[in-house]
Amino acid sequence: MKHVIFAVTLIACMNIHAQNVKVKxxxxxxxxxxxxxxxxxxxxxxxxxxxxxxxxxxxxxxxxxxxxxxxxxxRSGGNNVLVGAATGATAFAIVGIATADPRCLDLWL
CATH class of the missing domain: 2.30.30.100 (SH3 type barrels.)
Structure with a gap:
């Protein structure tokens, strides 16, 4: 469990930049x-x-x-909300599947 949380946190923090970044x-x-x-x-x-x-x-x-x-x-504000919601849902789905009880996964497969 610790490894999954660490991996997700590491991936999420890869794009953090300082405040004085040039606009590319x-x-x-x-x-x-x-x-x-x-x-x-x-x-x-x-x-x-x-x-x-x-x-x-x-x-x-x-x-x-x-x-x-x-x-x-x-882009409109609705597009930004949709992209953020889809990204969050995907991340939580991956974490949920990775931490699920293996006996429960047998019901899905």
Whole structure:
């Protein structure tokens, strides 16, 4: 049992990074101001402590952090919930099967 929990914890912690990691993905985002109005959209070009640069149609747009109210990705919130729920269900199913009583598994097979 200890080995299974250790293995799952080790696998889950492999993708932990420090806070100052460079953005490797140039994903598509929408930028909204503090009032909720869309002020820009495009692929992430550069991120710094004070600004966000987006690239779209050959042009680079820069937005100051103080002017940004919200940043949305291409995916909706429901998609993020679905991916998280599916990942958690799969992980708990694997742990449940690995720690199940072998006599109970005979009923399933």
């Amino acid at each position: 993905s140039n994903g598509f985002v929408r930028v909204y101001n503090l009032q909720g109005k869309k002020i820009g959209k495009g692929k992430i070009h550069k991120v710094s402590e004070t600004s966000l640069q987006l690239f779209r149609h050959g042009e680079t747009m820069e937005f100051m952090v103080d002017d940004i109210g919200r940043i949305k990705t291409k």
